[in-house]
Amino acid sequence: MLDELDKKIIVIMQEDFPLVAEPYREIAERLGIHEDELLGRLKEYRQSGKIRKMGAVLRHREVGYAANALCAWIVPEERIVEIGKMLAKDAVVSHCYARISQPGWPYNFYTMLHAHTRKDCKVLAEDIAKRTGLQEYVMLFSTKEWKKISMQYFKD
């Protein structure tokens, strides 16, 4: 379980990461703990999967991926794992989830596609449809980003 120090570390790691030679020493000083204690716990979070990855989040528009499309698919229940594993390996798929469907909304599988243009997104989706044999899908293009932030855990 997470103790109070874990939560403090998680909160501070969500703030601006110091771009200096020894960033963890600086963060540890602000926390009032030793650098080794901080690095030890961060490594444990990664081993236990609490941290999936450590690195930079890019602004996709600026790096040329202006179009993104959430695709909702109808996948037969018995094929979900097979298709999920297959598409997870696909570089153009950034998010891939099975979700419950709802009355009037039969779609139960979602892929997030990023590409340079909307047309490219359509081509990518058609290619996925061909490779998986899935015919029923809908492309949900975003027209306005009302909010996009990284989650601030344990801030309340």
Place this chain on the structure above:
Amino acid sequence: MLTAFDKSLLNIIQTDLSFEKRPFALVAKKLETTETIVIERLKFLKEQGFIRRIGPFFDSTKLGYIGTLVALEVKKEYLAQVAGVINSYYGVTHNYEREADLNLWFTLLSPNLLKQDEILETIRNLDGVVRLLNLPATQKFKVSVQFSLT
């Protein structure tokens, strides 16, 4: 504009920052350059807006949170108002208008199911909300936004 060096730096830095004393020195070694150049270039790329943030990607479930995707059909004239209310919840990280009958889609992270249902109930009853579909995940196959820059 991104130079070839920037692109290779960005390709590495999206995933491979390590929990070691001098993480940028390790990146510099991979790029056969110096730690100072890596740090200066990252500052530049952040100031220019290519990099949104540098830090850890947490697994919300492993931190004890529950998450869901919610789709709404909102009457056009109420959209801005409803989007504003949705944005006010700190657990809402993504809120997008999309071209479909279900025209507003957001993700919500909550400390527990009770809190999630309270929030969804409030949103469901806002003026202009025609339909709200709660679409929690049953299986996660991939969560990793990574742009390979060529």
